[in-house]
Amino acid sequence: MSTIRDVSKQAGLxxxxxxxxxxxxxxxxxxSLKRVQAAIEKLQYRxxxxxxxxxxxxxxxxxxxxxxxxxxxxxxxxxxxxxxAQKRGFNVLLGDTRDSMQREQxxxxxxxxxxxxxxxxxxxxxxxNSLLPKAHVTAVNASGCENxxxxxxxxxNVAAAQExxxxxxxxxxxxxxxxxxxxxxxxxxxxxxxxxxxxxEAGIEFDPALVTExxxxxxxxxxxxxxxxxxxxxxxxxxxxxxxxxxxAIKGLKSKGFRVPEDISVTGFDDLExxxxxxxxxxxxxQPAGKIxxxxxxxxxxxxxGTHEGSTEFVLPYEFVIRQSTGPAPQQQN
Amino acid sequence: MSTIRDVSKQAGLxxxxxxxxxxxxxxxxxxSLKRVQAAIEKLQYRxxxxxxxxxxxxxxxxxxxxxxxxxxxxxxxxxxxxxxAQKRGFNVLLGDTRDSMQREQxxxxxxxxxxxxxxxxxxxxxxxNSLLPKAHVTAVNASGCENxxxxxxxxxNVAAAQExxxxxxxxxxxxxxxxxxxxxxxxxxxxxxxxxxxxxEAGIEFDPALVTExxxxxxxxxxxxxxxxxxxxxxxxxxxxxxxxxxxAIKGLKSKGFRVPEDISVTGFDDLExxxxxxxxxxxxxQPAGKIxxxxxxxxxxxxxGTHEGSTEFVLPYEFVIRQSTGPAPQQQN
DNA sequence: CTGTTAGCGCATTCAC
DNA sequence: GTGAATGCGCTAACAG
Numbered sequence: 001m002s003t004i005r006d007v008s009k010q011a012g013l014x015x016x017x018x019x020x021x022x023x024x025x026x027x028x029x030x031x032s033l034k035r036v037q038a039a040i041e042k043l044q045y046r047x048x049x050x051x052x053x054x055x056x057x058x059x060x061x062x063x064x065x066x067x068x069x070x071x072x073x074x075x076x077x078x079x080x081x082x083x084x085a086q087k088r089g090f091n092v093l094l095g096d097t098r099d100s101m102q103r104e105q106x107x108x109x110x111x112x113x114x115x116x117x118x119x120x121x122x123x124x125x126x127x128x129n130s131l132l133p134k135a136h137v138t139a140v141n142a143s144g145c146e147n148x149x150x151x152x153x154x155x156x157n158v159a160a161a162q163e164x165x166x167x168x169x170x171x172x173x174x175x176x177x178x179x180x181x182x183x184x185x186x187x188x189x190x191x192x193x194x195x196x197x198x199x200x201e202a203g204i205e206f207d208p209a210l211v212t213e214x215x216x217x218x219x220x221x222x223x224x225x226x227x228x229x230x231x232x233x234x235x236x237x238x239x240x241x242x243x244x245x246x247x248x249a250i251k252g253l254k255s256k257g258f259r260v261p262e263d264i265s266v267t268g269f270d271d272l273e274x275x276x277x278x279x280x281x282x283x284x285x286x287q288p289a290g291k292i293x294x295x296x297x298x299x300x301x302x303x304x305x306g307t308h309e310g311s312t313e314f315v316l317p318y319e320f321v322i323r324q325s326t327g328p329a330p331q332q333q334n
Numbered sequence: 335m336s337t338i339r340d341v342s343k344q345a346g347l348x349x350x351x352x353x354x355x356x357x358x359x360x361x362x363x364x365x366s367l368k369r370v371q372a373a374i375e376k377l378q379y380r381x382x383x384x385x386x387x388x389x390x391x392x393x394x395x396x397x398x399x400x401x402x403x404x405x406x407x408x409x410x411x412x413x414x415x416x417x418x419a420q421k422r423g424f425n426v427l428l429g430d431t432r433d434s435m436q437r438e439q440x441x442x443x444x445x446x447x448x449x450x451x452x453x454x455x456x457x458x459x460x461x462x463n464s465l466l467p468k469a470h471v472t473a474v475n476a477s478g479c480e481n482x483x484x485x486x487x488x489x490x491n492v493a494a495a496q497e498x499x500x501x502x503x504x505x506x507x508x509x510x511x512x513x514x515x516x517x518x519x520x521x522x523x524x525x526x527x528x529x530x531x532x533x534x535e536a537g538i539e540f541d542p543a544l545v546t547e548x549x550x551x552x553x554x555x556x557x558x559x560x561x562x563x564x565x566x567x568x569x570x571x572x573x574x575x576x577x578x579x580x581x582x583a584i585k586g587l588k589s590k591g592f593r594v595p596e597d598i599s600v601t602g603f604d605d606l607e608x609x610x611x612x613x614x615x616x617x618x619x620x621q622p623a624g625k626i627x628x629x630x631x632x633x634x635x636x637x638x639x640g641t642h643e644g645s646t647e648f649v650l651p652y653e654f655v656i657r658q659s660t661g662p663a664p665q666q667q668n
Numbered sequence: 669c670t671g672t673t674a675g676c677g678c679a680t681t682c683a684c
Numbered sequence: 685g686t687g688a689a690t691g692c693g694c695t696a697a698c699a700g
Contacts (some may be wrong), residue, residue, distance in 0.1 A: 014688075337693060366669080384692055388677075675696100676695095683688085
């Protein structure tokens with residue numbers, strides 16, 4: 001591997017001139033420029049970015065902490081982050097944490113040790129969980145939730161859940177089951193609030209028996225659906241906290257002889273590509289996953305540049321998409 | 335940000351001793367060690383890895399080139415790569431190329447400029463497309479295909495496709511349609527060979543009218559299914575080159591009044607998590623996506639270490655998973 | 669066991 | 685427009 005020194009020798013010029021030829025060619029005479037270029041070509045010289053990073057004390061990379069990369073919602077957010085990082089000439093370091101705090105800590109360490117300049121966290125933070133502030137690490141939480149002290153980009157989960165519930169209620173549903181995420185998941189907490197708010201609004205009493213816990217996977221949705229199908233009077237609608245669980249639940253319900261939506265309506269959350277192709281196609285909340293990623297990255301760069309002003313909380317619009325998995329409440333159930 | 339020099343001053347020791355305390359504590363007296371630790375604690379010192387990387391001329395990272403990160407197959411492979419990179423203390427740089435050669439080139443550049451030590455390509459290479467060899471870049475192709483000059487980890491696509499086809503033929507199917515990937519996609523080429531081989535074996539003539547081209551997306555599968563449903567005598571089975579297209583096709587066929595598998599059998603390829611939850615559940619080839627990633631990473635590290643011996647082509651076993659989307663050919667069609 | 673010294677590759681002074 | 689000299693933070697070789 002040739003260095004800038006080799007190039008300078010080959011060109012018969014000083015290191016400084018070669019360096020200038022690379023960064024500010026207008027400050028170098030055409031003649032020298034040509035010789036430098038020839039030398040570079042001949043030696044197949046490539047500047048050692050490791051050295052540049054060291055000198056500038058800037059890694060030109062950001063790390064993205066993701067609980068599980070093989071999750072379509074997250075990977076779409078990452079796509080958005082990549083988009084703007086690419087434009088800024090930044091690399092994206094992938095931190096697949098698998099919900100392990102230890103792994104997460106290791107990736108935060110990358111920023112502390114300057115291997116990355118900043119961090120985007122895709123996992124929603126719990127209020128008490130303050131991994132970041134003890135280190136001076138520039139960070140943004142994408143897909144964040146309310147009441148966190150971190151700069152955050154999110155949608156209004158409470159309102160979105162409430163909107164879905166209002167729609168179900170408007171279709172005549174009164175017994176509406178829910179497949180929640182883990183109880184301490186901040187998204188689960190927010191969406192639960194929307195669920196309860198809509199019930200209260202409609203004068204329907206909250207029934208804990210209608211709530212069952214999943215973990216946002218297909219399997220947990222399938223599993224949870226069993227709880228409902230075994231009830232003497234099953235709910236007529238099921239509000240699922242994400243699309244995977246909704247699709248899993250539909251699978252389970254159908255196998256038990258339920259028709260969706262004739263016997264039971266099912267709603268999701270996220271609007272994965274697969275939601276359209278589910279049978280029946282899923283009524284769901286479309287989160288602007290790509291946009292969330294882009295906005296989070298933009299915010300992070302502003303923070304890094306010190307050019308950010310104003311609020312550090314961005315609430316992006318969601319969209320309620322009505323498809324075929326929801327219908328009027330069956331008459332006999334009233 | 336404090337440096338090792340600050341720590342040495344604070345501890346009243348030389349820089350070298352501090353450095354040793356960090357890397358080889360057994361070579362430092364307990365007394366000094368304690369003072370170093372105290373100084374580090376007080377100053378909140380963190381070693382600057384940028385400097386270490388520079389000195390060792392090793393970035394301790396690998397880049398993964400992926401055509402589309404929001405694709406479940408790829409993200410599962412990446413998960414596998416992450417697994418072994420993590421163990422080796424390497425970072426994974428994400429290169430979402432979006433099928434753009436320019437973007438791909440930029441990521442290869444990361445290796446040329448030492449920002450990464452090696453590269454794993456998830457896109458299958460065409461025989462003529464030699465992006466890598468002109469640069470001296472250590473690389474492995476995961477999900478590769480036959481006859482490439484690069485170290486590669488793959489499954490036997492020809493045999494897998496042939497096995498699926500044999501199964502369909504054994505069920506009595508004679509008119510078997512295919513939803514292919516883009517014609518010049520190496521995977522498409524290999525799987526097509528398997529398709530044709532099975533037909534030839536069974537004495538069934540190849541009919542180009544039964545082949546339609548998709549691009550591995552859900553939508554293209556849905557779209558392609560229209561081609562078949564409009565035929566005067568549609569095929570009784572459909573071999574799709576991946577699960578997404580199969581799921582899209584099933585959606586399309588059902589909407590046209592076809593029953594799967596009673597009227598038409600459908601098979602996929604990959605065995606995404608969603609394949610189980612499709613209705614009907616998909617008969618498909620299970621690629622060991624995670625394993626492919628792990629093996630590719632292991633191979634890359636061996637190459638980087640110079641400890642690799644023997645073949646640079648690994649063919650991993652696949653599994654043929656029979657679910658409910660396939661059944662006997664309908665009688666009336668014979 | 670500890671300290672002094674040199675140098676990794678590059679960009680940037682400051683002279684000329 | 686150009687070159688010589690300096691230093692970024694760290695480790696390794698050497699000397700004590």
